[in-house]
Amino acid sequence: MGATHVNVIVRNPADPDRTWESEFLVDTGAIDSLVPRQHLEAIGIAPVGRRVYELADGTSRPYDHGLARIEFMDEIVAGRVVFAEDDTEPLLGLTALESAGIEVDPRNERLKRLSAVRLKSLTPV
Template identity: 30%
Template sequence: MGLTTLAIYIANPGNSRKRRRVECLVDSGAVFSLIDGKKLRELGIRPNREEEFFFANGERVVRKIGNALFFFQGRESASPVIFGEAGDSNLLGSVTLESLQFVLDPFRRELRPLKMMLAGMNRCGEVM
């Protein structure tokens, strides 16, 4: 299976007019998106916490996380973002994809609109 890359725009939630174009690998197996930390800092995006992550080989790393605005095909959404370091590739993860209401079609290697489901329970406890 091939890789899916695309261009998105990112911005600081406090100043959405100043944007940067970023090429990302779509990785629906990644929870959070990962963007070059230098680009995030240039936009004034600051980390608000650190988290532990693991590579496929089991190696443990700690990365900073902040929040960014993501723009793609006329849609805009805030999402957590990992501050990438030297050697890291820009990734578009599942939380960002879903917040933008897209899903990766693995066969066509393209993003498709996500059908949003709204479920609730009636007074009898039945799912509607």
């Protein structure tokens, strides 16, 4: 299976004219979205907390996180953004995808819009 990328605009919710735009790797294994620290700081997004994240290699480490408007595929969502190292590839996480009603089509390596946004669990609780 290959990689899926999407163009994303990260916007400072307190000052919507301050933005950063880039191609993000879509990562359904990541809950939150990840953005290089230098770009978040450049648009005035400050950390609001810190939490421990588990990385793809199984290790865990603490990262700062903040809040941003995340825009992609003509959708706007608000979400948590993780302050990553400056040379890190930006990741679009599952929370942003689900909030926008977008899912990954792994066969075609594309994103597709759901006919309706889910308000219930897919499996019974």
